[in-house]
Amino acid sequence: MPRLVLSALAAVLVLCVCAASAVYLTGRSRPETPARAEPERRAPVVFMLGDSYTVGIRGIKAERAYAAETARLLGWQIVVAGMARTGFAGTGGTGETFASLYTEQLAWRPTPDMVVVSGGHNDVGQPPGLVAQKARRLMETLQQRWPRTQVVLMGPLWGGDPGPKALRVRDVLREVARTMRIPFVDPLAGRWITGNVRKRTGNADRLIRADGTHPNPAGNRYLAQRLVDDLRAMRLDKPVLGRTKVTYSPPSPSPNSGTGHEQAIPGQGDTPRLTPENRRRRETEQP
8 A cells, every 4th residue: 555545544543533532521521510509698687776685794795695696596697786774865874875876886887677776774764755855866867877777666674573664664665666657676565574583573583683684694595585576476587678668566465464563555545554552562673
């Protein structure tokens, strides 16, 4: 066979081998199409502003106070703001109120999905009209700063059966919420804490510290669960910016548990109804 023909056949053979190799390698190196990942659901961003119940006290870090425990249960991204001894009008000697703490700690932050303001405990020594005025002004400021954010007002927490002054503060805050059509969480109407830790009565005996005011670790977890239950009932447990729009609805009064204390009932005046037994009782205020 002539040398020219052999050379041509060899060249053709080399080309065939190269082509086959290329096909093989291309088939092996082709990346598999990955499955489309589900978009990660963003956790709600919630600001909570309050007093020592919210931010914690000595022995209870902020991460273990009821506000953080609530966020842990609901999967929120939370910013806890506030200061012990403060209120809407009461400063407790700190020189601060919720309004000033809002400006210092929250106003400069990006828009949250929801803001919860919880307080009133340290306002029992203030004129009720002043408390109402300060609370309304703060809630209006929040709505103006973040118009698409859901705003919630939460009444005072107490370390046991509340006295008339606590109920009076609760009533004016509830009225602010009603007139502004803001959802209102009412721990006193819900009887979250009952009895007296010093007398070893009610659930205060196991949930409240010896100071008679602040919850212990179990008490903070309990308060968080009660708040979660109320938020879920109001469909506020998964707030979404610009989409969650819940307004005020009157709370349902809880049945009398036999402690001699009755809550004010929405629509029946602002003065709490007390039984004769409760009028005779000398209740100690814990501002």
